[in-house]
Amino acid sequence: MTDSAALLNKHSFVELGARQRAKALLDTGTFRELLDPFQRIMSPWLARQGVVPQADDGVVIAKGSLDGLPVVIAAIEGAFQGGSLGEVGGAKIAGALELAAEDNRKGIPTRAVLLLETGGVRLQEANLGLAAIADIHAAIVDLRQYQPVIGVVAGSVGCFGGMSIAAGLCSYLLVTQEARLGLNGPQVIEQEAGLEEYDSRDRPFIWSLTGGEQRFATGLVDRYVEDDVARIRRQVGELLKQGLPAQQRSTQADLFLQRLARLDAEPQIDPATVRDLYQGERS
Amino acid sequence: MSSYSLRGLNWFNALSGDARPVTGLPASLKVADGFVGEQPARFIAVVADPDNRFVRARHGEVGLLEGWGLAKAVNDVIVADQDKLQKRALIAIVDVPSQAYGRREEALGIHQALAGAADSYARARLAGHAVIGLLVGKAMSGAFLAHGYQANRLIALRDPGVMVHAMGKASAARVTLRSVEELETLAASVPPMAYDIDSYASLGLLWETLSVQQIEQPTSADLARVIECLTQAIADVAHKGTDLSARLGAANRAASSKVRQLLREQW
Numbered sequence: 051m052t053d054s055a056a057l058l059n060k061h062s063f064v065e066l067g068a069r070q071r072a073k074a075l076l077d078t079g080t081f082r083e084l085l086d087p088f089q090r091i092m093s094p095w096l097a098r099q100g101v102v103p104q105a106d107d108g109v110v111i112a113k114g115s116l117d118g119l120p121v122v123i124a125a126i127e128g129a130f131q132g133g134s135l136g137e138v139g140g141a142k143i144a145g146a147l148e149l150a151a152e153d154n155r156k157g158i159p160t161r162a163v164l165l166l167e168t169g170g171v172r173l174q175e176a177n178l179g180l181a182a183i184a185d186i187h188a189a190i191v192d193l194r195q196y197q198p199v200i201g202v203v204a205g206s207v208g209c210f211g212g213m214s215i216a217a218g219l220c221s222y223l224l225v226t227q228e229a230r231l232g233l234n235g236p237q238v239i240e241q242e243a244g245l246e247e248y249d250s251r252d253r254p255f256i257w258s259l260t261g262g263e264q265r266f267a268t269g270l271v272d273r274y275v276e277d278d279v280a281r282i283r284r285q286v287g288e289l290l291k292q293g294l295p296a297q298q299r300s301t302q303a304d305l306f307l308q309r310l311a312r313l314d315a316e317p318q319i320d321p322a323t324v325r326d327l328y329q330g331e332r333s
Numbered sequence: 334m335s336s337y338s339l340r341g342l343n344w345f346n347a348l349s350g351d352a353r354p355v356t357g358l359p360a361s362l363k364v365a366d367g368f369v370g371e372q373p374a375r376f377i378a379v380v381a382d383p384d385n386r387f388v389r390a391r392h393g394e395v396g397l398l399e400g401w402g403l404a405k406a407v408n409d410v411i412v413a414d415q416d417k418l419q420k421r422a423l424i425a426i427v428d429v430p431s432q433a434y435g436r437r438e439e440a441l442g443i444h445q446a447l448a449g450a451a452d453s454y455a456r457a458r459l460a461g462h463a464v465i466g467l468l469v470g471k472a473m474s475g476a477f478l479a480h481g482y483q484a485n486r487l488i489a490l491r492d493p494g495v496m497v498h499a500m501g502k503a504s505a506a507r508v509t510l511r512s513v514e515e516l517e518t519l520a521a522s523v524p525p526m527a528y529d530i531d532s533y534a535s536l537g538l539l540w541e542t543l544s545v546q547q548i549e550q551p552t553s554a555d556l557a558r559v560i561e562c563l564t565q566a567i568a569d570v571a572h573k574g575t576d577l578s579a580r581l582g583a584a585n586r587a588a589s590s591k592v593r594q595l596l597r598e599q600w
Contacts, residue, residue: 084600094588095523138588138592142592146596149596173508173526175525177498177536178586180474181536181580181589184451185577185580187455188483188577191456192455211475217444218444219451231444233443233475234434234443238434238500239435243434243435268442303449307398307401307405310401315386318437319436
């Protein structure tokens, strides 16, 4: 294939909205959305603050199959309120994961894929967003007893706040180069810690620390994939087939405490130091 | 007056009494094995460590060492009690001003450290441990998600210094493009945005709120009251199970129940 033909064959995943992403991952014809926008289950909190709510509250829940395996996909729409989670969107994700765990207890091997494009808690619904995210954490850990939970961080919104903790609880994580994964958004770190600590406008600096490539090189995610629908779909399918990992990343406290004990925490850190500390053999 | 809160430490010391301290953990974690009445329990608090190796985590913030340290402190209990009939209760004493904000923290994956803590607490619940969160000070954002929010039962002391929130006021104002004054006006009329404990209680997330005489340094009567409440909470968990469903049902959290009901119908 010539270069231009290859380019024409490539379909960006990042450019798709949440619903299209879920459709693109599921086997053709199996996509079935739950609480679709026509049911208009919207945030009860936004309108009174002068924010226009959205009919799906920015979260798409879809059931279907992926390579023949039963899955539920929860896809966050990064274009609505920065992918932030409020009460309804949060409950959609938590509730879907809870039902997937219940399926497994009844012998139905439902797996979950989370398409994470989110700044975390929606501050207009602050404490209800935070509570929903705690429920999501609980549900991931519950479901993970039976089936892998796969997190995909693809687009430029990245995955932050309480949902980065949710990502950390996933059995497997898949990222693109455009993705970022971190607890605190750059603006907030700059606000709390100062410009010298974290310059929120220095994009190369931010990607060098929290971007997909660095997260893969430091072993904090499992797959690093080009922004292409077919490739991402193939990798998600492979991860689903792998089943549960030998050890979930978030249960490796001893390993990470040993690594942190070896670090000289005095000097300010750079990306290479993290690579050496976490994944010496790969860098 | 200290530049950081001592509430968590003082309540830890009062509750753990002559309990056996657990060693081998970061200095910012206070952990001890003792009893709540007759019930064996592990008490866990995150406290300020002015000498913390990570400079952005010296005032009681939950950072890298704290996240992974909590993960270990809780996981060790799950493993040790695996085959025991009576499993230790886990009492998370919550006085956490925030997660740690810093370059080192992001670079080294603080999100993963906090996931480690949430993971252990959630697995403890699933393994049948009663996990109780006792809110004696701030319970903020990621710090609370890592230490306390996976509890079966949340108990808050009634005091203006006890607050749950997703983000400090200054940052929340910046991110939502509002002034702090505008934010406060909104918070007064939108319960989930408020910073006070009564508004939080209206969301149905608390199992109980308690008044005490001296929140900074509990009296013996305060201590007795809290121990009584912890005992009841542990009994309630034993009676009603270890999931988080007890948090649903409040009018101010009605949508959370409705979404679940509709999902179940359409599943």
